[in-house]
Amino acid sequence: MTAAVTKAPAGATAAAITAIPPRPSRAFRDAVAVALIAGGGLAAYWIFPEDLGLLTRILATCLYVLSLDLVLGFCGIATLGQAALFGTGAYAAGIAAVHLVADPILLLVVGGVAGGLMALATGALVLRAHGLTLLMLTIAVTQLLQELANKLRWLTGGSDGLSGVEPDPVLGLFRFDMYGRTSYLFALAVLVVGVVVAQRIVRSPFGLACRGVKEDPLRVAALGGSPRGHLVGMYTVSGVFAGVAGALTAVTSGIVGLDSLSFTWSAEALVMLVLGGAGHLYGAVVGTVAFMGVHHVLASTNPFHWMLFIGLFLMAIVLFAPGGITGGVARIAGLVRRRAP
Amino acid sequence: MQTVYGIVIDGIAYGMILFIISVGLSVTLGLMRVVNLAHGAFAMVAGYLASYAVQAMGVPYLVALLAVVALTVALALPLERLLYRRIYGSANELAQVLLTIGLTFVVVASVNYIFGPTLKRIPLPEFLTGTVDLGPKEIPAHRAFVIVVGVAALLGLWGLLERTDFGIRLRAAVENPEMAAALGIRTERLYAITFGLGVGLAALGGVLGAELLPLEPYYALRYIVLFLAVVAVGGAGSIFGSAAAALSLGIIDTAGKYLYPSFGEFFFYAAIMIILFRWPHGFFQGKSA
Numbered sequence: 022m023t024a025a026v027t028k029a030p031a032g033a034t035a036a037a038i039t040a041i042p043p044r045p046s047r048a049f050r051d052a053v054a055v056a057l058i059a060g061g062g063l064a065a066y067w068i069f070p071e072d073l074g075l076l077t078r079i080l081a082t083c084l085y086v087l088s089l090d091l092v093l094g095f096c097g098i099a100t101l102g103q104a105a106l107f108g109t110g111a112y113a114a115g116i117a118a119v120h121l122v123a124d125p126i127l128l129l130v131v132g133g134v135a136g137g138l139m140a141l142a143t144g145a146l147v148l149r150a151h152g153l154t155l156l157m158l159t160i161a162v163t164q165l166l167q168e169l170a171n172k173l174r175w176l177t178g179g180s181d182g183l184s185g186v187e188p189d190p191v192l193g194l195f196r197f198d199m200y201g202r203t204s205y206l207f208a209l210a211v212l213v214v215g216v217v218v219a220q221r222i223v224r225s226p227f228g229l230a231c232r233g234v235k236e237d238p239l240r241v242a243a244l245g246g247s248p249r250g251h252l253v254g255m256y257t258v259s260g261v262f263a264g265v266a267g268a269l270t271a272v273t274s275g276i277v278g279l280d281s282l283s284f285t286w287s288a289e290a291l292v293m294l295v296l297g298g299a300g301h302l303y304g305a306v307v308g309t310v311a312f313m314g315v316h317h318v319l320a321s322t323n324p325f326h327w328m329l330f331i332g333l334f335l336m337a338i339v340l341f342a343p344g345g346i347t348g349g350v351a352r353i354a355g356l357v358r359r360r361a362p
Numbered sequence: 363m364q365t366v367y368g369i370v371i372d373g374i375a376y377g378m379i380l381f382i383i384s385v386g387l388s389v390t391l392g393l394m395r396v397v398n399l400a401h402g403a404f405a406m407v408a409g410y411l412a413s414y415a416v417q418a419m420g421v422p423y424l425v426a427l428l429a430v431v432a433l434t435v436a437l438a439l440p441l442e443r444l445l446y447r448r449i450y451g452s453a454n455e456l457a458q459v460l461l462t463i464g465l466t467f468v469v470v471a472s473v474n475y476i477f478g479p480t481l482k483r484i485p486l487p488e489f490l491t492g493t494v495d496l497g498p499k500e501i502p503a504h505r506a507f508v509i510v511v512g513v514a515a516l517l518g519l520w521g522l523l524e525r526t527d528f529g530i531r532l533r534a535a536v537e538n539p540e541m542a543a544a545l546g547i548r549t550e551r552l553y554a555i556t557f558g559l560g561v562g563l564a565a566l567g568g569v570l571g572a573e574l575l576p577l578e579p580y581y582a583l584r585y586i587v588l589f590l591a592v593v594a595v596g597g598a599g600s601i602f603g604s605a606a607a608a609l610s611l612g613i614i615d616t617a618g619k620y621l622y623p624s625f626g627e628f629f630f631y632a633a634i635m636i637i638l639f640r641w642p643h644g645f646f647q648g649k650s651a
Contacts, residue, residue: 146639149642150638150642152397152455153391153594154594154642154643154644156459156594157590157591157594157595157638161591161631162635165635168625168626168628168631171626172626284587285583292463295456295460325474325475325479326471327471328467328468328470329467329468329475331464332464332465332466332468332470332471333464333468334464335460335461335463335467336445336461336464339449339457339460339461339464340448340461343457
């Protein structure tokens with residue numbers, strides 16, 4: 022399995038077509054997943070031209086939930102503070118857009134760097150703890166940042182939110198139009214790049230070492246590895262992803278609100294990830310699309326209907342389908358394959 | 363001087379409410395190792411039921427308090443049997459978080475469907491609306507009542523755990539569940555009773571604290587962070603740890619809000635971070651978790 026990882030996706034695709042292996046190699050499946058995300062994204066662009074604002078938000082959220090999957094699914098860090106990293110990226114990009122630069126790609130870089138630095142700083146402090154203490158510390162970090170953003174009204178706009186983010190055309194060519202077409206395609210491109218990079222990271226020696234820490238930290242330490250170093254490293258990577266996702270939201274929506282730093286936003290990321298299935302990147306995308314799609318339909322009538330639905334759904338997942346949507350599909354696929362002669 | 367006095371009284375009363383609700387969470391976390399995010403939901407249900415009983419049915423306050431606590435426990439025990447029993451043990455932390463968040467969502471949605479999405483009040487009876495004369499100073503009767511009940515709960519729990527047969531079995535099961543079961547302690551029943559006890563304390567705190575933690579539609583989600591903070595700071599399973607944590611956090615939060623209202627909860631969370639860095643397992647190191 023690990024030998025196939027090092028192959029380039031394109032080469033593996035050709036090999037898979039000629040040899041037809043009994044189980045497609047991991048690189049092949051990665052390439053298919055990326056193609057599905059890109060294709061699905063483009064299809065949605067043609068099918069729902071009226072809802073591009075919502076779809077753009079879903080894409081940025083996919084990237085955000087993906088960042089949580091990197092720490093939760095691959096390192097086993099149960100955190101309720103992912104919004105701290107997302108919000109840091111969003112505010113950094115928003116403030117930079119208002120005062121300094123207007124190039125959208127540069128703004129994403131600003132958001133990513135800010136999210137990564139925040140993750141590095143807080144991760145180094147927080148990741149010494151485990152279990153409830155860790156959950157509490159990550160929540161506390163998020164709440165502190167939110168109070169700070171609320172307090173620094175002159176910089177962040179406080180509870181009114183930070184508005185006036187007006188980025189330049191992408192690459193100097195594509196202007197952000199009022200229908201949100203540029204925003205949507207830009208977000209889709211960023212998400213696809215993000216998924217590819219995340220795949221490379223989790224299949225790299227560093228990513229595999231992180232998985233080792235998740236399975237058995239003592240053994241990694243006995244082998245001469247540094248469990249905490251790996252965790253902080255992956256947390257920082259996750260911070261970069263979350264920061265880019267925050268910046269992407271800021272760039273495409275033009276506004277940054279205090280809710281991007283809220284406990285609820287952290288909890289929702291966790292819910293979306295588990296809904297999709299943690300630990301293989303696609304679950305983040307599937308879960309986010311399912312969650313936000315259903316949310317859009319149900320919450321428009323009554324927000325409490327939505328809460329009832331998602332609550333029952335979560336309980337059902339824990340009790341009956343621990344792998345989330347993707348895990349359930351894989352299990353059904355396994356059953357079908359076994360039935361077939 | 364008046365400010366300091368106000369901070370101390372309100373801080374202690376607030377801390378007592380936090381203590382009454384959180385100690386139930388602490389005991390269930392220490393014994394069953396369940397991160398029960400639905401704990402606040404039980405307090406919320408009790409508060410809404412009490413509000414309905416007092417306002418719409420005209421039940422006297424104290425009768426409503428006792429009846430609602432009993433009713434909430436009765437409603438929660440089947441949940442222990444059906445849901446919680448599957449997720450006991452520290453191995454499935456994530457499943458616990460998700461199941462109990464899901465349960466919280468369901469409770470929030472149901473409560474708002476039944477009682478409507480407005481702020482609820484529990485009108486206080488006459489003997490709690492006045493003030494109590496303590497020689498040189500007067501304190502509001504409701505605050506005094508809360509403090510007395512909090513101290514009673516603290517002493518009662520201490521007596522229950524340290525001085526009774528039940529307490530011995532409970533501590534044995536916290537220490538080592540398999541060994542306790544092997545010695546003939548019926549741990550399943552012990553779990554159910556302890557769960558009921560925790561829910562009862564949450565319900566008591568939810569009703570008593572309606573003045574300090576207002577009963578709003580998202581109560582269960584908004585305040586669970588406070589309760590978890592108290593448990594994390596106090597150390598899971600420790601009664602005196604919970605009390606110390608609840609009182610200090612209550613006073614810090616009240617002081618912050620009196621003196622620097624524009625900072626909101628800043629000081630509360632800053633205090634939590636500092637304390638958890640110094641004592642990662644809480645004030646009184648928990649026997650577990």
